[in-house]
Each structure stands twice: as structure tokens, then as C-alpha cells.
Amino acid sequence: MIASRAGRAIDVVAVSARDRGRDRGLDLTGIDWHDDAMEIAGRDDVDVVAELIGGSEGIAKNLVETALSAKIGVVTANKALLAHHGTALARMAEGGGVALGYEAAVAGGIPIIKSMREGLAGNNVSRVYGILNGTCNYILTTMRETGRSFDDVLSEAQELGYAEADPSFDVDGVDAAHKLAILAAIAFGREVDFDNLHIEGIRHVTALDIAFSEELGFRIKLLGIAEQAGEGVHQRIHPAMVSLSVPISQVEGVFNAVAAEGDSVGNTLSVGRGAGAGPTASAVIADIIDIGAGRTAPVFATPVGDLKPARTESISSRAGRYYLRLMVIDKPGVLAGVTKIFSEESVSVEAILQRGRDPGEVVPVVLVTHDTDDAAMQRSLKRIGAMEQVVEEPRMIRIEDF
Amino acid sequence: MIASRAGRAIDVVAVSARDRGRDRGLDLTGIDWHDDAMEIAGRDDVDVVAELIGGSEGIAKNLVETALSAKIGVVTANKALLAHHGTALARMAEGGGVALGYEAAVAGGIPIIKSMREGLAGNNVSRVYGILNGTCNYILTTMRETGRSFDDVLSEAQELGYAEADPSFDVDGVDAAHKLAILAAIAFGREVDFDNLHIEGIRHVTALDIAFSEELGFRIKLLGIAEQAGEGVHQRIHPAMVSLSVPISQVEGVFNAVAAEGDSVGNTLSVGRGAGAGPTASAVIADIIDIGAGRTAPVFATPVGDLKPARTESISSRAGRYYLRLMVIDKPGVLAGVTKIFSEESVSVEAILQRGRDPGEVVPVVLVTHDTDDAAMQRSLKRIGAMEQVVEEPRMIRIEDF
Numbered sequence: 076m077i078a079s080r081a082g083r084a085i086d087v088v089a090v091s092a093r094d095r096g097r098d099r100g101l102d103l104t105g106i107d108w109h110d111d112a113m114e115i116a117g118r119d120d121v122d123v124v125a126e127l128i129g130g131s132e133g134i135a136k137n138l139v140e141t142a143l144s145a146k147i148g149v150v151t152a153n154k155a156l157l158a159h160h161g162t163a164l165a166r167m168a169e170g171g172g173v174a175l176g177y178e179a180a181v182a183g184g185i186p187i188i189k190s191m192r193e194g195l196a197g198n199n200v201s202r203v204y205g206i207l208n209g210t211c212n213y214i215l216t217t218m219r220e221t222g223r224s225f226d227d228v229l230s231e232a233q234e235l236g237y238a239e240a241d242p243s244f245d246v247d248g249v250d251a252a253h254k255l256a257i258l259a260a261i262a263f264g265r266e267v268d269f270d271n272l273h274i275e276g277i278r279h280v281t282a283l284d285i286a287f288s289e290e291l292g293f294r295i296k297l298l299g300i301a302e303q304a305g306e307g308v309h310q311r312i313h314p315a316m317v318s319l320s321v322p323i324s325q326v327e328g329v330f331n332a333v334a335a336e337g338d339s340v341g342n343t344l345s346v347g348r349g350a351g352a353g354p355t356a357s358a359v360i361a362d363i364i365d366i367g368a369g370r371t372a373p374v375f376a377t378p379v380g381d382l383k384p385a386r387t388e389s390i391s392s393r394a395g396r397y398y399l400r401l402m403v404i405d406k407p408g409v410l411a412g413v414t415k416i417f418s419e420e421s422v423s424v425e426a427i428l429q430r431g432r433d434p435g436e437v438v439p440v441v442l443v444t445h446d447t448d449d450a451a452m453q454r455s456l457k458r459i460g461a462m463e464q465v466v467e468e469p470r471m472i473r474i475e476d477f
Numbered sequence: 478m479i480a481s482r483a484g485r486a487i488d489v490v491a492v493s494a495r496d497r498g499r500d501r502g503l504d505l506t507g508i509d510w511h512d513d514a515m516e517i518a519g520r521d522d523v524d525v526v527a528e529l530i531g532g533s534e535g536i537a538k539n540l541v542e543t544a545l546s547a548k549i550g551v552v553t554a555n556k557a558l559l560a561h562h563g564t565a566l567a568r569m570a571e572g573g574g575v576a577l578g579y580e581a582a583v584a585g586g587i588p589i590i591k592s593m594r595e596g597l598a599g600n601n602v603s604r605v606y607g608i609l610n611g612t613c614n615y616i617l618t619t620m621r622e623t624g625r626s627f628d629d630v631l632s633e634a635q636e637l638g639y640a641e642a643d644p645s646f647d648v649d650g651v652d653a654a655h656k657l658a659i660l661a662a663i664a665f666g667r668e669v670d671f672d673n674l675h676i677e678g679i680r681h682v683t684a685l686d687i688a689f690s691e692e693l694g695f696r697i698k699l700l701g702i703a704e705q706a707g708e709g710v711h712q713r714i715h716p717a718m719v720s721l722s723v724p725i726s727q728v729e730g731v732f733n734a735v736a737a738e739g740d741s742v743g744n745t746l747s748v749g750r751g752a753g754a755g756p757t758a759s760a761v762i763a764d765i766i767d768i769g770a771g772r773t774a775p776v777f778a779t780p781v782g783d784l785k786p787a788r789t790e791s792i793s794s795r796a797g798r799y800y801l802r803l804m805v806i807d808k809p810g811v812l813a814g815v816t817k818i819f820s821e822e823s824v825s826v827e828a829i830l831q832r833g834r835d836p837g838e839v840v841p842v843v844l845v846t847h848d849t850d851d852a853a854m855q856r857s858l859k860r861i862g863a864m865e866q867v868v869e870e871p872r873m874i875r876i877e878d879f
Binding site: 076077079080081082178183184185186189190193194195196197198199264322325326337338339340341342343344345346347348353354356357359360361364365368369370371372373376377378381 | 666
């Protein structure tokens with residue numbers, strides 16, 4: 076089937092991995108083994124190298140650069156490499172007329188790179204956003220369904236193999252940020268800019284905030300959002316509250332989703348599995364078939380020489396609504412103090428939720444603001460957090476009104 | 478932007494339409510006008526013709542065939558043409574080494590042809606299904622939201638321009654069937670087979686059935702479903718009840734959605750606007766950029782010579798659950814009669830819903846069956862419909878347990 080669709084045979088001639096002895100359930104007879112992966116890029120019978128090592132530096136980077144220099148096409152699932160060195164690698168690939176495929180790097184099996192780069196090529200994209208990390212989405216979904224804490228659900232996810240022993244790459248938003256930086260480059264025709272991306276993970280999301288969110292008609296998702304903002308772009312990863320009536324709020328568990336808004340096409344959404352052997356293989360094979368069939372495109376849709384310089388605006392200028400949860404000592408004057416600070420910072424309050432009274436005890440108070448900017452919200456948060464009656468650090472979650 | 482992404486300039490050199498005088502808000506200075514569209518395929522300075530005429534025969538077919546014969550690439554939004562003559566046109570295009578793009582023919586702006594043909598090229602697809610007609614989805618959504626009748630909502634949709642003066646192509650399922658036949662050819666590597674496709678539209682869907690459906694946890698959608706079935710495939714368009722927990726059930730209004738299930742990728746879903754000037758333009762331009770950039774693929778993913786002959790199985794062998802609504806005279810023995818027929822036809826009942834009693838009057842009775850096959854259901858329906866106490870034709874809706 077693959078040969079028929081590629082219009083030519085695809086032969087696996089060599090393979091390299093750390094552990095030759097590991098049983099992979101595959102017969103490697105007739106395929107050369109290399110203990111040193113770099114040797115593969117030195118062979119003269121190789122047209123394409125698939126790099127599935129990972130990491131933005133070291134052997135993965137060395138292998139990809141060496142292959143491109145040798146005019147060997149590269150297919151990779153390495154989002155960190157693309158996020159940190161995407162523009163330079165695109166320059167190498169396009170300069171040498173060599174293919175660089177990375178469908179597997181973003182949203183696993185969803186062919187979102189191809190869809191955005193080719194399928195939506197006729198659109199000016201104003202915004203692209205998505206659920207880009209299945210581990211975080213699984214944790215948030217399970218927290219909501221069971222009412223359990225982040226730490227508790229994370230431990231279980233680690234036992235089940237859904238989360239790594241060191242989960243920080245996932246739960247702190249770094250993995251999602253790598254993917255968003257790549258999507259933003261394609262969407263807006265700009266050089267990849269991972270360094271200025273705003274990143275917040277999900278460690279601070281609590282079961283209490285999830286429950287309040289549902290009560291208000293929202294679902295909490297770790298979103299990556301890239302959007303045109305004046306002369307530049309916003310690129311940010313953070314927990315976001317999304318109305319239950321917006322389709323992406325219904326994407327649950329390990330599934331990923333990417334939404335793109337184009338001037339011709341309007342709103343689009345693609346949903347699928349974001350990780351795992353099968354989805355990754357699906358994407359890698361699609362890239363190899365494309366190369367076999369001679370289908371190539373500029374790495375980031377726009378030829379690398381035409382990419383505009385990165386211009387990522389500070390999150391301070393993000394405008395929108397905010398959810399705020401305070402733990403306060405229930406006594407007269409607390410709300411007056413909070414609303415006074417908001418008033419002084421020109422933040423307008425849309426709703427206040429106070430469930431149950433318990434004079435003298437600590438109770439949660441939830442506030443939803445009208446549209447304001449992040450800078451005003453951050454100033455307000457600092458002042459509110461310093462109030463005597465506010466006994467925990469205030470919890471803020473951005474509301475995204477798509 | 479288009480030139481940059483295509484890697485070359487795209488010049489519009491000639492145009493043809495029925496009415497030269499109509500104000501299209503465009504300056505056509507410098508572009509040749511042809512009253513006879515066929516003349517465009519005779520020009521020697523044309524690389525690609527975009528056919529947006531429509532219809533499976535006549536001028537559209539003539540133009541596309543003439544262009545392909547002259548080695549002029551074709552981009553079309555014509556689903557009827559592809560559904561009826563797709564295999565023959567693919568043979569012409571691939572035989573002549575000419576491009577035939579039709580992204581706009583299925584699901585408008587969603588790049589589903591590219592996604593399935595290239596993005597999922599490494600998968601054996603077991604099923605593809607979708608909401609393929611925005612007019613029907615708009616009518617069903619509005620009926621559910623307002624409780625109004627089909628005729629009432631259709632009239633309003635016609636006034637608003639969401640439905641044609643002659644709505645039969647849409648509401649009788651023919652338009653969706655054209656699109657499904659195309660998707661099935663790509664998914665299963667078979668010649669296009671529109672003629673044996675089972676088609677039912679939405680004229681018989683009532684507000685009452687929509688209300689019962691919601692009560693049972695389902696949403697009614699006009700679905701196109703193509704799936705592997707033994708040695709052949711099922712291809713069918715009909716109203717279907719889908720669990721509210723399945724994402725496609727949440728796709729509302731004029732939006733389209735296509736779900737594909739591949740052996741590597743698992744489940745995927747793409748959502749977007751299915752029609753209109755913008756989404757159609759987005760797809761047409763993407764196809765033109767592909768041709769400009771030299772990206773081509775076999776018309777139906779598998780080279781036309783490798784396509785298997787069509788083998789569409791009768792809907793009689795469709796297996797699944799069924800919803801049945803009867804209007805019966807409320808007196809003892811009715812249910813006993815119905816269940817006796819089901820028992821004799823080996824159809825097992827999962828649930829019976831009877832709301833309100835009104836002895837001697839006509840009341841609705843709803844039954845949900847366990848998995849059975851369509852043939853047994855059709856036999857049962859005939860016998861139940863002939864019962865003396867059953868005063869209207871029974872209404873059956875297939876339940877799809879995705």
C-alpha cells in the first residue's frame with residue numbers, strides 16, 4: 076500500500092538505536108545495524124533518515140544537520156529541535172533542496188502540519204490554538220471526572236505510563252510550547268520563536284477551580300494560543316477556561332486538538348491522538364510517502380527567506396476575561412477591599428460567586444472580570460494577594476472567548 | 478502570499494461565466510472574457526482550469542474532459558462529476574500526467590481530501606463518516622433548538638438562503654452521497670461507486686423523534702458512513718442517532734465534519750465550514766498552489782490502475798441498534814403484538830419508552846433494539862406497520878455506536 080501510494084518502493088536499509096538487544100517484535104534481517112546513528116547519515120544509499128531520538132541538542136541535532144548537509148531528506152518527530160533550531164534547519168533544508176518533514180512533531184497523528192501548510196495555504200490565519208499535550212489533557216479530564224487532586228492524578232498517570240517519571244516537560248507546558256512555536260511559524264510566516272513564548276503549566280490547577288469552572292459553564296484546558304496582535308503575535312501556553320459550547324472544550328483524555336481561524340475558511344478544528352507509537356508512525360510514514368512521491372513544500376509554508384523576523388509580544392498586552400479565586404477570611408469588608416483594588420486598576424468585575432458563609436473561617440470567593448489586559452490583572456493580583464484577609468496566593472485563570 | 482507559497486506567480490488569464498454583466502465586486506481588467514467556457518480549455522497559455530460550474534454532465538464534464546485531454550490541470554468543486562465519473566476522470570488525469578484537484582468538492586474548507594489522501598496515507602482506513610451537508614445539519618440543529626417541524630424550518634432556511642428553492646439535492650441526501658462516494662474511494666482504494674450507495678434524506682425526521690432522541694442521550698445527524706464490511710464496503714447516507722458523548726454529535730449548524738478511523742492513527746475528526754464562497758475559495762486556492770508547487774498525488778490516493786473494483790454491499794447486512802417510534806392506539810395487547818413480531822424476526826429489544834397513558838387515544842411508543850441487521854429490521858417494520866393498532870407508518874432511525 077505504501078509503495079503504491081508513494082509511486083515507488085520504500086526500503087528500510089539501516090537502523091540504529093541505543094539497545095540492539097531489545098525485543099521490538101520485528102525481524103531486522105537484511106537491515107544494517109549501526110550502533111552509531113551518525114553512520115547512517117554517512118551512507119551513500121540512504122535517501123531519507125527518520126530521526127526519532129528527541130532532544131533539541133546532541134545526537135539528534137547532529138544527525139539531522141549532517142543528513143541535510145549530505146542532501147539526505149529528514150523526517151523527524153522532534154518538536155524540541157524544531158522549536159529551538161527550526162529556522163536554521165529550514166534554511167539548510169531549503170538551501171540544499173532537501174526535504175524536512177516533521178508531521179509527527181505536532182499533535183501526533185493529526186495531519187495538522189500538512190493541513191495548515193498546504194490545505195490552508197490560501198488563508199491569512201489570524202489565530203491557531205489547541206490542546207497540544209495529551210498528558211495534561213488526560214490529567215485535567217481525570218481531575219474533573221473524579222474530583223481528585225493534581226498530585227494524586229499525576230501519580231496514577233505515571234503508574235499507568237501516561238506520564239513520564241519526570242513529568243515536568245509535559246505538566247509545566249514546555250512540550251506544548253515547542254509545538255505551538257512550530258504552528259505559529261507556519262500560521263504567521265515568521266521565524267520560529269520559542270524563547271519569547273509565555274509558558275504556564277497545570278500544577279496550580281485545583282479540583283476546586285475545576286468545579287467552579289464547570290459551575291460557570293467553562294472547562295479548563297491547557298491551551299497553546301498563537302494569534303496576531305498588532306504588529307506582532309501572541310504566543311502563550313497556560314490553563315484556560317473555555318465555554319462548554321466551544322467544540323474544543325469537549326476534547327477529552329489523551330486526545331489533542333488544533334483549531335485554526337483563516338480569513339477564507341473561517342474556523343476549523345482537527346482532533347486526534349497526539350502521541351503513541353501508532354499516531355507517530357502514521358505521521359512519519361506520511362512524510363516518507365510525500366518525499367517518495369516528490370511532494371515538498373517550504374518547511375514553514377513560507378519560503379525561509381520570506382519569513383518575517385519573530386516578533387512575540389509580551390503577555391502583558393493579552394486582553395480578555397479573567398477568573399480569580401481567593402481564599403479569604405469570611406468577615407465584612409473583604410469584598411469591598413478587593414473591588415476597590417480592581418477599580419483602581421481599571422478592572423471591571425462581571426460576576427462574584429461566594430458559596431456559603433462561615434464567619435471568621437476561610438472561604439473561597441470567585442470573581443470573573445470583564446475584558447481587561449494582563450498587566451492590569453497582574454498588578455491587581457499582587458495587591459489583592461497582599462491583603463491581610465487573603466490567606467492563600469490568589470488563583471487566576473484566563474478565560475478564552477473563542 | 479499565494480505566489481510565495483506556490484513558489485511561482487499565479488496569473489488569472491481568462492474567465493467565463495453565464496452573465497458577463499453581473500457585478501462581482503471584482504475588476505476583471507486584463508483578464509480575457511469568454512462567453513463559451515470551452516474556449517478556455519482551447520487556449521495554449523492556460524496551465525490550470527478551475528471548474529466551478531457544477532453538475533455531473535453537460536458543460537462541466539465537457540470542460541473538465543477537454544482540459545485534461547489538452548494536458549491542462551483541473552481544479553473543481555464538482556462533487557456530482559467526481560461521484561459519477563471519478564474513476565474515468567482519474568484515468569484521464571493520471572494517464573496524461575495532469576493534475577485533478579477537488580478539495581472543494583468535499584466538506585468545503587476542511588482540507589479532508591489532502592488529509593486522507595496524503596496525511597493518512599500510511600493507514601488502512603476501516604471507516605470514514607461525516608456530516609457532509611450543511612443545509613441538513615442546519616435544519617436538524619434548528620429543529621432541535623426550536624422544536625419546530627421540518628417543513629417550517631426548511632421554509633425559513635430557504636428564505637435565509639441556507640437552502641435552495643429546490644432543496645431535494647440537499648435534504649434527500651444526494652449531495653452528501655456524492656461526497657461520501659469520493660471519500661470512500663480514497664479510504665478504501667476502490668473505484669468510485671455512487672450508483673449502489675444507499676441514500677435516505679431527512680424529510681421524515683420529526684421534532685418528536687428529535688425530542689425522544691435527546692431523552693435517550695442521542696443526537697440525530699444526517700450521516701454519510703463508509704466502512705469495510707467483509708469483502709466489500711458499506712456506503713450509506715441516512716439520519717443516524719449518535720451518542721451525545723461522541724464528538725461529532727456536537728457539530729452543529731452549517732458546520733461539516735469528517736471522522737476517519739485508521740489502523741495506525743486511531744480516530745480523527747476534522748470540523749469546518751462545508752460550503753460558501755470563502756471555504757470553497759480556500760480549497761480551490763490550495764489546490765492551485767499545490768499544482769503550482771508541483772505537488773501531485775494519485776487522484777484517489779491509490780493510483781487508478783491499482784484501485785480495486787467497487788463492491789458495495791447492500792444495506793440489508795448493516796448491523797447495529799435501531800430506534801423505532803410507533804403511533805399506536807393505547808389499548809392492552811399492542812406491545813405484546815410488537816414484541817412478538819420482533820421475537821419471530823430474532824430482533825431483541827433493549828428498551829421501551831411509553832410516555833403518558835391515554836386509553837383509546839393515539840400515543841407514541843419508542844423502542845430501542847439490541848444489535849440486529851437491517852434485513853430483520855425491515856421485515857419487522859413491514860409487519861409492525863400492518864398491525865391494526867399502529868396508525869402511522871413506523872419511524873425507524875439507525876443508531877450508530879461509534
